[in-house]
Amino acid sequence: MASSFMAFLRLYCPCIVVVLLIALPPVAFAQFSSSSSDVELLLGKIRASLQGDAENILLSSWNASVPLCQWRGLKWVFSNGTPLSCSDVSSPHWANASLYRDPSLHLLSLLLPSANLTGSLPRELGEFSMLQSLYLGINSLSGTVPLELGYSSSLSDIDLSGNLVNGVLPPSIWNLCDRLVSLKLHGNSLSGSLPEPALPNSTCGSLQVLDLGGNKFTGEFPEFITRFQGLKELDLSNNMFSGVIPQSLTSLNLEKLNLSHNNFTGALPVFGGSKFSADAFEGNSAGLCGLPLSSCGGGSRMSSGAIAGIVIGLMTGAVVSASLFIGYMQNRKRKNRGESDDEFEEGEDEENGVSVGGGVGGGGGGEGKLILFQGGEHLTLEDVLNATGQVMEKTSYGTVYKAKLADGGTIALRLLREGSCKDRGSCLPVIKQLGRVRHENLIPLRAFYQGKRGEKLLIYDYLPVRTLHDLLHETRAGKPVLNWARRHKIALGIAKGLAHLHSGLEAPITHGNIRSKNVLVDEFFVARLTEFGLDKLMVPAVADEMVALAKTDGYKAPELQKMKKCNSRTDVFAYGILLLEILIGKRPGKNSRSSDYIDLPSMVKVAVLEETTLEVFDVEVIKGIRSPMEEGLVQALKLAMGCCAPVASVRPTMDEVVKQLEENRPRNRSALYSPTETRSEVDTPF
Numbered sequence: 080m081a082s083s084f085m086a087f088l089r090l091y092c093p094c095i096v097v098v099l100l101i102a103l104p105p106v107a108f109a110q111f112s113s114s115s116s117d118v119e120l121l122l123g124k125i126r127a128s129l130q131g132d133a134e135n136i137l138l139s140s141w142n143a144s145v146p147l148c149q150w151r152g153l154k155w156v157f158s159n160g161t162p163l164s165c166s167d168v169s170s171p172h173w174a175n176a177s178l179y180r181d182p183s184l185h186l187l188s189l190l191l192p193s194a195n196l197t198g199s200l201p202r203e204l205g206e207f208s209m210l211q212s213l214y215l216g217i218n219s220l221s222g223t224v225p226l227e228l229g230y231s232s233s234l235s236d237i238d239l240s241g242n243l244v245n246g247v248l249p250p251s252i253w254n255l256c257d258r259l260v261s262l263k264l265h266g267n268s269l270s271g272s273l274p275e276p277a278l279p280n281s282t283c284g285s286l287q288v289l290d291l292g293g294n295k296f297t298g299e300f301p302e303f304i305t306r307f308q309g310l311k312e313l314d315l316s317n318n319m320f321s322g323v324i325p326q327s328l329t330s331l332n333l334e335k336l337n338l339s340h341n342n343f344t345g346a347l348p349v350f351g352g353s354k355f356s357a358d359a360f361e362g363n364s365a366g367l368c369g370l371p372l373s374s375c376g377g378g379s380r381m382s383s384g385a386i387a388g389i390v391i392g393l394m395t396g397a398v399v400s401a402s403l404f405i406g407y408m409q410n411r412k413r414k415n416r417g418e419s420d421d422e423f424e425e426g427e428d429e430e431n432g433v434s435v436g437g438g439v440g441g442g443g444g445g446e447g448k449l450i451l452f453q454g455g456e457h458l459t460l461e462d463v464l465n466a467t468g469q470v471m472e473k474t475s476y477g478t479v480y481k482a483k484l485a486d487g488g489t490i491a492l493r494l495l496r497e498g499s500c501k502d503r504g505s506c507l508p509v510i511k512q513l514g515r516v517r518h519e520n521l522i523p524l525r526a527f528y529q530g531k532r533g534e535k536l537l538i539y540d541y542l543p544v545r546t547l548h549d550l551l552h553e554t555r556a557g558k559p560v561l562n563w564a565r566r567h568k569i570a571l572g573i574a575k576g577l578a579h580l581h582s583g584l585e586a587p588i589t590h591g592n593i594r595s596k597n598v599l600v601d602e603f604f605v606a607r608l609t610e611f612g613l614d615k616l617m618v619p620a621v622a623d624e625m626v627a628l629a630k631t632d633g634y635k636a637p638e639l640q641k642m643k644k645c646n647s648r649t650d651v652f653a654y655g656i657l658l659l660e661i662l663i664g665k666r667p668g669k670n671s672r673s674s675d676y677i678d679l680p681s682m683v684k685v686a687v688l689e690e691t692t693l694e695v696f697d698v699e700v701i702k703g704i705r706s707p708m709e710e711g712l713v714q715a716l717k718l719a720m721g722c723c724a725p726v727a728s729v730r731p732t733m734d735e736v737v738k739q740l741e742e743n744r745p746r747n748r749s750a751l752y753s754p755t756e757t758r759s760e761v762d763t764p765f
Contacts, residue, residue: 117186118179124203131198154188185209193217202227217241229254240265250274256283263290272298283307292316447530452514455525493537499621509615520576548595564745572606578733593653633668648727655722664697680723711743
C-alpha cells in the first residue's frame, strides 16, 4: 500500500515527493573505504549544510548511535545493487547499529521534503556515487545550485522546488542529461538566462519532466529544450522569458505545457487540435496571438484622411454627449431630492426572481426592496422584517440569525456587515447569479433584501442540522459514528456541489471559503455547502480577510494571496485539505488552545516516508475495514494529496474528483451508511 501511494505522490505532486526503491542493474560499483563512506559524508558536510544554524529534529536522527534504518529521509543500497531492507521492523537490518561501518553501503535516495531545512545546498551532494533521487522540496534552503551537483555519477530525479535558491543555474546540470528523468526547480529565485548544455547536440533522452516555473529566468525561449525528445511535461511559467515561442516546440510529444506569465510575443506554434488551453499561455505580452488565444489577423494601415475623419467624428460625438449629459443632470436637480435612486425597480420581473416593494406593515413609504428567488415566493417584506432572530454565528463579514416567521416557519438570515459589501450596482448581478443556483448539495438562496440605508440580508432555508466541523471534532455524547461509508458519502456530496459550481453553470462560480464549518450534514449524511460566492459581494479588504482566515485555518492554497485571485484550482486545494480532515479526523491549521499548527499534507508525507500510512487515519474510519485499498481509503488519501499539490496546474478538477470518488466507493454500505439505506442498496440515493 505504501509503495503505491509513493508512486501516486510522485506523479501528482511535483513538490510533495516520495521515491520508490527501484531495482538497480547488476553492474560493478566502486566501493569507498570507510574513511570516505557515504555515512561519514552525511554526518559531516551534508548534515551541517542542510540544517544551517539551528538544530533540525529530522537531521538529529543521523547519529552513529542510531541504526541506519532509523535515520530519517534516507534509502540505502549495497554495492551489488541490493537495497537495504528497512520496511520490516523484524528485519535484522532494522536494529543493526554497526551497518554504518560497512563500506559497501551507499546512499540511494535523500528524501526530506517539508522538513524545515534552513541551510544551503552542499556541494558534496555530487560525491555520492549511487545517489539517484534528491528530494528537498518545500524547505527554506538558500544559496545557489552547486556546480558539483552536475558531476554526480547517478542522479536521475531532482526536486528542489519551493526553496529560496538563487543565482544562475550552473551549465553543469546538463551533464546529468543521459540519466536525468525529472528536474524540478519551481518556486525559487533563480535568475539569468537558462544555460545551454555543453554538448551542442545533447538530447537529454531520459528527461521527462522539466519544471523551472516561478523563478526569475530571463532571455529568449531556450530553444535547445526542443531537442529533449523524451520530454512530457514542461513548465516555464512565471519567469521573464521574452521573444517568440519557436515552432520546433511542436516536435515534442508534450502532455503538459505551461508558458504563462512571461513576456512572450508573436504567433504561437500550431500544436494541432486543442491540445493546450489558453491557461498555458495567459499573462504574456498582448502581442502573443494564435490559437488558443486570439487570432493573429491584421489589416492594412489606414490612410491619414481616414484617421482624421475618425478623430473629427469622435470629437463631434463627445460634444453632443456632453450637452445631453448636462441637460440630464440639470433635469435631475429639479426633481425631489428625497426620490429613491434604488436600482431595484418596483415590480421588476426576473427569470427565477421577482422584486417586491413595500414597507413594514405594508406602508407606502417603503423601507427597502426584497428580491425573491425560486422557493422563496411565499416570503413577504413584512415577514422578513418582523421575524424574531437568534444569533447562530458571527464572522468578520456578517452575522447569521435563526429567524422565526409569524406563520411559524423558520429561515436563516445572513446580515452582511456594514461597509463590507460593494455598492448596490456591483452587488445586484452577483445576487441574481447566486439566486439561480440549485443543486442538492448546495444551500439555495431564497431571497435578498436591501434596505434604504444600505443594509443587506441574504435569506436561506434554515436546516436544523450540524456542521461537518461539529461532527468531526465535537466530543459530546450522542454524536453519530462517522465510519468510512458515511464520510465517503459526505466527501462525495461536497465534491458534487463544488463540481456544479465550477462546471455545471452557464457562468462558473468559485466557492472561495471552503471549510468544514461551511458544510451542513443532515441525519442521512447528505452534505450541503453554504457561503459559496459570497466573496464576490465583498469589498477587496473584507474579501482578503477571508484569505487570512483560510491561512490560519489551514485551507489556503499556497498561490492565493488576494481573494480576487481565487479560482477553481484554489477551491480544489481547500477541498483537498477538507478531505484530509475527513480522513484523518484532525482540525487543520492553528489550534486556538495550544497555538500549534497542524499541517495535514505534511502529516501524510511523513507517514508515507516512515511507512506508517495506516496510522494517519481516524480510528473511526478504519474500524471494521479489512482492506483499506479495496474499500477506497488509500485512493481517497491519494486523491486528497493530489488536490493539495503546491503547483495549481497539477491539481485535478472537481469533475475528476467526483469521478474518482465514485469509482472507489466503500464496499460496505450497510445499515451504518444511513438510516434510509438499510432496506436495499438498490434504493440508496448515493
